[in-house]
Amino acid sequence: MLSRVLICGAGGQVGQALTLCIPQGMSVVARQRAELDITNPDAIAATLDEHKFCGLINAAAYTAVDQAESDVAAAKAVNSVAPGLLASACAARGIRMLHLSTDFVFDGRAGRPYRPDDAAHPLGVYGASKLAGERAVLDSGANALVLRTGWVYSRPGRNFVTTLLRLLAERQQLSVVEDQIGTPTWARGLADTCWALLAKPEAVGVFHWSDAGACSWYDFACAIRAQGLRHGLLTSAATLTPIPAAHYPTPAQRPGFSVLDKSTTRAVIGHSGVHWQDNLDAMLSEWASLDKE
Ligand SMILES: NC(=O)c1ccc[n+]([C@@H]2O[C@H](COP(=O)([O-])OP(=O)(O)OC[C@H]3O[C@@H](n4cnc5c(N)ncnc54)[C@H](OP(=O)(O)O)[C@@H]3O)[C@@H](O)[C@H]2O)c1
Numbered sequence: 538m539l540s541r542v543l544i545c546g547a548g549g550q551v552g553q554a555l556t557l558c559i560p561q562g563m564s565v566v567a568r569q570r571a572e573l574d575i576t577n578p579d580a581i582a583a584t585l586d587e588h589k590f591c592g593l594i595n596a597a598a599y600t601a602v603d604q605a606e607s608d609v610a611a612a613k614a615v616n617s618v619a620p621g622l623l624a625s626a627c628a629a630r631g632i633r634m635l636h637l638s639t640d641f642v643f644d645g646r647a648g649r650p651y652r653p654d655d656a657a658h659p660l661g662v663y664g665a666s667k668l669a670g671e672r673a674v675l676d677s678g679a680n681a682l683v684l685r686t687g688w689v690y691s692r693p694g695r696n697f698v699t700t701l702l703r704l705l706a707e708r709q710q711l712s713v714v715e716d717q718i719g720t721p722t723w724a725r726g727l728a729d730t731c732w733a734l735l736a737k738p739e740a741v742g743v744f745h746w747s748d749a750g751a752c753s754w755y756d757f758a759c760a761i762r763a764q765g766l767r768h769g770l771l772t773s774a775a776t777l778t779p780i781p782a783a784h785y786p787t788p789a790q791r792p793g794f795s796v797l798d799k800s801t802t803r804a805v806i807g808h809s810g811v812h813w814q815d816n817l818d819a820m821l822s823e824w825a826s827l828d829k830e
Pocket residue numbers: 545546547548549550551552569570571573574575576595596597598599600615637638639640667685686687688689690694
């Protein structure tokens with residue numbers, strides 16, 4: 538039975554969500570970057586030796602996908618090397634580890650939802666750096682699992698939902714990519730899944746999780762617009778125009794299709810998750826009621 542868990546990257550979207558749904562009987566030590574830099578092996582050892590830990594969740598990462606293309610060394614230090622340092626420290630102490638990774642390890646050419654054992658072929662530096670981190674964790678000898686996810690959003694954080702709500706209020710018209718398909722994931726539901734998987738020591742290797750369903754960025758934007766207006770988070774909203782990704786060039790190439798097959802995770806944790814539209818509704822509804830307080 539797990540009792541004390543260290544959360545690395547506790548200031549991020551998933552890190553914060555993890556602290557909002559700590560399972561009963563579990564205590565958490567939550568460390569933000571300023572308190573624990575995961576690229577520093579001495580700091581990792583000192584933190585893990587402060588208490589007796591049974592588990593560690595690594596939610597720390599270099600997540601600036603476009604910036605990573607020109608900041609390769611920093612992306613590799615945090616996403617490729619540091620997860621291995623954490624995992625080796627966990628292996629030496631008998632600590633179970635859950636490491637978060639990304640749908641961007643895939644190239645998007647599968648034509649069906651990606652299974653955990655499908656061959657990875659990242660299109661950019663961020664995806665490649667995360668894939669190397671996965672391998673370091675799985676090769677460490679720790680009791681460890683890698684949980685890949687995608688399109689994560691939460692109220693605190695810079696993400697598609699918070700950015701789009703701002704732009705919808707500021708602009709008259711917005712163009713949004715319609716030929717990249719994935720699944721939005723509310724950090725809150727992802728955090729519940731992290732806790733459920735961490736509690737199953739037999740769950741080792743690679744797992745997938747996102748909310749249920751699939752959509753394009755344009756579909757996601759339309760839902761944010763409609764629900765933002767309905768919840769009173771927007772009084773007026775820009776019109777939305779679908780465009781191909783080719784009309785919105787970015788430094789990093791993104792997969793055209795990165796829907797994840799979650800069947801093995803569903804079997805382990807015993808539920809199939811919530812549809813992305815329902816979780817978006819829950820998040821925006823909570824946001825609107827907090828604004829009224
Ligand atoms: N966001 C997404 O859409 C998405 C999609 C797929 C997978 N994921 C994965 O999900 C996980 C959590 O992502 P997220 O959305 O919560 O990202 P996030 O909001 O960017 O949080 C990442 C956190 O890691 C911290 N961090 C960066 N370098 C660090 C270091 N050297 N030591 C300690 N902490 C450090 C960051 O601190 P600073 O802010 O101070 O830099 C930030 O608080 C990551 O593994 C990410 O790759 C995310």
